[in-house]
Amino acid sequence: MTQQVQQHQAHSPAYFEQAAEDEIDIRELFAVIWRGKWLIVACTLVFAIGAVIFAINQPNIYRANALLAASDQESNKLSGMASQFGSLASFAGINIGGRTGTDQTTLAIEVLKSRQFFKDFLDKYQIKNDLMAAKGWNPVSGELSYDPEVYDAQTNNWTREVKAPNPVEPSMQESHGVFIREVLSITTDKETGLITIAAEHISPVVAQQWVSWLIKDINQVMQQRAQHETKANIIYLKEQLDKTSVAQMQTVFYQLIEEQTKTLMLAEANDDFVFKVVDPAVIAEKKVKPKRALICVLGTLLGGMLGVMLALVRHFAKGNVDA
Structure with missing residues (x-):
């Protein structure tokens, strides 16, 4: 129907x-x-x-990147210490078990993106002008030009107009935000564990320099941290050794001091403390955008x-x- x-x-x-x-x-x-x-x-x-x-x-943007690997020497050394002396160190009040190779790499990446690291990087290399005011790059002379409405290169004065309470000269926090959002990129290959650090800039020379400086500085910073921590551990262990008269405890402290001394020697001798460069950054010949x-x-x-x-x-x- x-x-x-x-x-x-x-x-x-x-x-x-x-x-x-x-x-x-x-x-x-x-x-x-x-x-x-x-x-x-x-x-x-x-x-x-x-x-x-x-x-x-739109200006041409160039990218420089470097391929890195975690330092095997540091990873193996710390892993061996953690397995052999982890319980003894915990008993003595020293923490060496949490600093595995992977944790060191992750920590280094987070330090690399931190405000304190960027502040030291900014002050050391004086890159604020190139970061916040660069407008063009001359491939023949290799010189950068700056936006006159932002920065006067002749008088070395910032000329941008901003609303209060923002300062005329970009602050560290503002510069850090631009650096993290527009310049720096860090990626990790989950299969190989290799890390790529890249920087983008209108000058391929500047981009390559920044990547090289970042790798060198993060290795130095992490190396200094490890040295400071290890030295503090050795001082603490020696103080505890002087306080005890038990032969077994003295043996434990001697073993821990020996291992901490080896770690200190390793940190002082190894320039590639956290990252080893597999493929260094080079000056890019082709733009990536726009x-x-x-x-x-x-x-x-x-x-x-x-x-x-x-x-x-x-x-x-x-x-x-x-x-």
Whole structure:
């Protein structure tokens, strides 16, 4: 019965009338688009020109990256100490079991992204101008140019306009935010454990220098931390050794002092304390962004879609007014 009703409705005049209305609507839609073709062309042209101008004015950005591996010597040494003397050290109040190779690498990465490390890096190499005000790079002379509305290179004064309480010269926290968001990237391959440290800048020379400096400094910082911690452990163990007269405890302290001394010697002798460079950073020959062709295509498509939407809105708004 239901099938018969459906067949009857399919052959009824109302059905054909509805189908005809749908077909007319589609034709009308294309007709509206055709009538608004000049509006669509104008919007597309404006957005295309704007996209081209925007893409041309964007400076080239270059990326330098280095491939690193965790220092096996440090990892194996600390792992061996943790397994052999972990319980003895815990009894004596010394913690060596938590510093495995993986933990050291993770800690080094977090230190590398920290505000304190960046502050020391900023003060040591005086990179604030290149980070916050660089506008262009001359591939022939290798010199950077700066945005005059931000920084005056001749007078060495910051000229940007900011709202209070922000200072005219970018603060350490502001510079750190830009460095983490726009410059530095650190990735770890889960399968191999290899780490890639990369930096982006309008100058490929600057990007390469920053990556090299970062690797050198993080190894030095972690090396100094380990030395300071180990020296403090040795001092503490010697103090405890002087306080006890039990032969077994003295043996334990002698063993711990010996191992801590070996660790100190390892830290002082190993420049690649945390990271070993597998593939050093080089000066990039090709930019990584902007993708100017993609910007132009997307801008043109956006203009065309906006033009079609404006043509449809204008037609239906006019139809509602006439009704």
